[in-house]
Amino acid sequence: MFWMKLLKKLLKALNADVSPSEVAGGFVLGVFLGLSPTFSLHNLLIVTLIIILKVNISAAIFSALVFGIVGYAFDGLSHQLGRALLMSAPLEGVWSFFYNTPLLALARFHNTVVLGSVVISLILLMPMYIYGKKFVVYYRRDLSHKVEKMKIYKIVKSSKIYKFYMKVQKFKV
Template sequence: MLKMLARLLKVLNSETDPSQISLALALAMLAGLTPLFSLHNILVLLLVLMLRVNLSAFLLGLLFFSGLAYLLDPFFHWIGLSMLTAGPLESIWTILYNSSLWRLERFNNPIVAGSLLFSLILFIPFHLIVKSAVIRYRENILSWVQKTRLMQLLKANKFYHIYQSLERMR
């Protein structure tokens, strides 16, 4: 847990482009909220490795969103089922259902459909919000955080040594 927190601070406090961090987290949200062994996650993995996004942020985000997905599954099921059984959309689903690629994607499973739709809708807003948050953090909060008593206390314990060792490795 300490290592993970140290990694997060390392990422936030580094000189990494905020877009790379936010895109990594947005992709982590997409992969984490939807069932991991889904076809679209192969594409996500390709994008994560090919685009210069922050891998630590992606891994941390994946862990967080996978945990969150368990809590949100009933909600995703509800969204997915409502969408898949909506009369006006039936013709679209029927076309997709007759395609091998979409069948392998298991789009007709309400949890897959619900979570994918939810993450895709949130993808761009989430990316922009996180990007702006990282910029603001670095501009306003980082220096304040460094001066806080809490940070001073943290610097004195094991956690800070882990953080330092990671910094040296950079």
């Protein structure tokens, strides 16, 4: 049911009533959540940003789930990148500062995967946002009617669960 609800909200957001920036913003913040280990201090900050900024929450949850799975494939790269940065002599002062500052130490930037995944997320931030916005516009213009014709979309829409869910939603309103 959660997936169904999420899919419905995401499709709704993609279709019309949410601005492309909000969807792309939510998607980008979800990438941060998905790529880095779940219990990190910076993830708390990201969740707070998702709640207080005008970004699409469904898009954020969707991308967090998708990149949570994709993130496992990125772990090796995150580890290598994080290790290279942590071992880099010119940056030693920065990491040492993070390591010795009580609150910042909780962010665990001295962990190779945490640092690597944050850096990868930062690298992906702008391209994801720009292409995310473009994708929403493209989806609304060219893709939405094609998706609606797709068998899987029809199956989902005509499924008993979906109908039942829609009925319940009506009662709820």
